[in-house]
Amino acid sequence: xxxxxxxxxxxxxxxxxxxxxxxxxxxxxxxxxxxxxxxxxxxxxxxxxxxxxxxxxxxxxxxxxxxxxxxxxxxxxxxxxxxxxxxxxxxxxxxxxxxxxxxxxxxxxxxxxxxxxxxxxxxxxxxxxxxxxxxxxxxxxxxxxxxxxxxxxxxxxxxxxxxxxxxxxxxxxxxxxxxxxxxxxxxxxxxxxxxxxxxxxxxxxxxxxxxxxxxxxxxxxxxxxxxxxxxxxxxxxxxxxxxxxxxxxxxxxxxxxxxxxxxxxxxxxxxxxxxxxxxxxxxxxxxxxxxxxxxxxxxxxxxxxxxxxxxxxxxxxxxxxxxxxxxxxxxxxxxxxxxxx
Amino acid sequence: xxxxxxxxxxxxxxxxxxxxxxxxxxxxxxxxxxxxxxxxxxxxxxxxxxxxxxxxxxxxxxxxxxxxxxxxxxxxxxxxxxxxxxxxxxxxxxxxxxxxxxxxxxxxxxxxxxxxxxxxxxxxxxxxxxxxxxxxxxxxxxxxxxxxxxxx
Numbered sequence: 001x002x003x004x005x006x007x008x009x010x011x012x013x014x015x016x017x018x019x020x021x022x023x024x025x026x027x028x029x030x031x032x033x034x035x036x037x038x039x040x041x042x043x044x045x046x047x048x049x050x051x052x053x054x055x056x057x058x059x060x061x062x063x064x065x066x067x068x069x070x071x072x073x074x075x076x077x078x079x080x081x082x083x084x085x086x087x088x089x090x091x092x093x094x095x096x097x098x099x100x101x102x103x104x105x106x107x108x109x110x111x112x113x114x115x116x117x118x119x120x121x122x123x124x125x126x127x128x129x130x131x132x133x134x135x136x137x138x139x140x141x142x143x144x145x146x147x148x149x150x151x152x153x154x155x156x157x158x159x160x161x162x163x164x165x166x167x168x169x170x171x172x173x174x175x176x177x178x179x180x181x182x183x184x185x186x187x188x189x190x191x192x193x194x195x196x197x198x199x200x201x202x203x204x205x206x207x208x209x210x211x212x213x214x215x216x217x218x219x220x221x222x223x224x225x226x227x228x229x230x231x232x233x234x235x236x237x238x239x240x241x242x243x244x245x246x247x248x249x250x251x252x253x254x255x256x257x258x259x260x261x262x263x264x265x266x267x268x269x270x271x272x273x274x275x276x277x278x279x280x281x282x283x284x285x286x287x288x289x290x291x292x293x294x295x296x297x298x299x300x301x302x303x304x305x306x307x308x309x310x311x312x313x314x315x316x317x318x319x320x321x322x323x324x325x326x327x328x329x330x331x332x333x334x335x336x337x338x339x340x341x
Numbered sequence: 342x343x344x345x346x347x348x349x350x351x352x353x354x355x356x357x358x359x360x361x362x363x364x365x366x367x368x369x370x371x372x373x374x375x376x377x378x379x380x381x382x383x384x385x386x387x388x389x390x391x392x393x394x395x396x397x398x399x400x401x402x403x404x405x406x407x408x409x410x411x412x413x414x415x416x417x418x419x420x421x422x423x424x425x426x427x428x429x430x431x432x433x434x435x436x437x438x439x440x441x442x443x444x445x446x447x448x449x450x451x452x453x454x455x456x457x458x459x460x461x462x463x464x465x466x467x468x469x470x471x472x473x474x475x476x477x478x479x480x481x482x483x484x485x486x487x488x489x490x491x492x493x
Contacts, residue, residue: 124454125454129458129463130462130463130466131466131470132466132469132470133462133465133466133469134469135417135421136421136423137421137422137423138425138449138452138453139424140425140426140452141425141426141427143411143426143427143428144428144431145428145430146430153429155453155454156422157453157454161466163452163454178426
């Protein structure tokens with residue numbers, strides 16, 4: 001019967017299809033993109049070096065970021081709605097503040113810091129017979145709804161007959177075409193070019209740039225990393241750390257500076273604002289990330305905590321030790337005065 | 342008829358529900374499901390855009406279909422790409438249900454690597470190459486003749 005014939009034909013085709021599918025499944029399975037949670041296990045981490053996603057690291061970074069409710073919930077450009085007023089008892093007010101803190105914590109979730117993604121060069125088949133069939137390439141996207149975007153098949157058939165997997169930029173563009181994400185454009189906005197970045201930094205709008213970058217690019221794309229490092233460099237140069245304090249980008253900034261070992265300016269800045277606890281957290285984070293440095297070994301041998309950590313760090317590692325020691329002395333004098341008074 | 346009634350025209354009332362039994366029950370005498378192109382956006386002249394669609398064979402090309410399985414844009418975009426989207430999950434389902442494919446859909450699936458390459462794709466490629474060689478040699482001969490005439 002016709003049904004049997006079609007079944008046989010389908011079976012033959014299915015075995016072919018199975019082989020093609022297997023070769024397509026040699027995709028590098030990247031970890032799915034999620035916002036950092038403290039208990040996430042990074043499959044690519046070394047055992048020796050602490051990664052951005054470790055629970056301890058994340059904890060310290062959240063403490064340094066701070067929780068300034070005024071700044072987190074400052075007016076964003078939104079549609080104008082008339083404000084609502086509610087009459088509350090003290091308890092209800094406390095509950096509302098608690099809720100606001102929870103929401104602020106969610107808004108302060110740090111975007112992930114991932115190593116740069118490696119370009120895709122997989123060729124699925126080379127059919128020289130097809131050479132010269134057309135002047136344009138065919139790009140095939142799989143629109144099945146339940147596949148995560150990282151595992152989607154996006155395949156290009158070139159005019160010379162080569163069937164290859166699409167590069168990361170092509171993938172991002174096509175996934176945006178068929179599964180549009182809010183706020184993302186097909187071509188990157190011109191703000192991410194070098195000259196325009198400089199202009200925006202002179203206007204102190206680093207946070208807006210970072211928010212746009214987060215929406216537009218994938219966290220492991222080269223553009224994302226380039227824009228972020230340019231922003232952090234500029235902030236470090238001018239010492240404008242306050243712009244990012246109590247936003248979700250502060251953790252990324254701190255991590256970048258830690259890996260580059262240029263935390264001195266940040267510690268000095270914190271001491272100026274008299275945020276001693278933050279400075280201590282930062283130094284302990286530094287020791288966690290660079291356990292082989294002199295100050296880390298000294299600290300672990302002396303089991304120091306608090307202001308002593310800062311002293312050890314000031315003596316061993318930093319170039320501006322003078323300022324840090326002065327600030328520490330001033331702090332101790334203040335503490336002594338307030339204790340006596 | 343086991344499943345739901347039919348209208349007086351013999352078209353089944355519940356189009357989408359009884360695909361598995363449709364081949365046996367022959368509601369559409371000899372009708373079967375096809376995966377084919379349907380022209381979309383027909384209100385614009387000279388700008389074709391096709392939807393890859395699973396529909397009953399006898400239906401109009403742009404008429405009611407069972408499910409849309411993808412799209413095909415025959416005009417290349419800024420990056421010189423012809424965009425084709427295919428819902429492989431559902432295509433596998435329909436082929437498993439016994440749907441046929443038309444020639445252009447089979448060609449596209451062959452180019453994508455989902456099906457083996459269609460023989461007509463290869464033949465077309467060879468013909469295209471022969472054509473370009475002819476025109477290349479034709480222009481060369483024409484150039485040579487032009488130079489000879491210029492000399493003379």
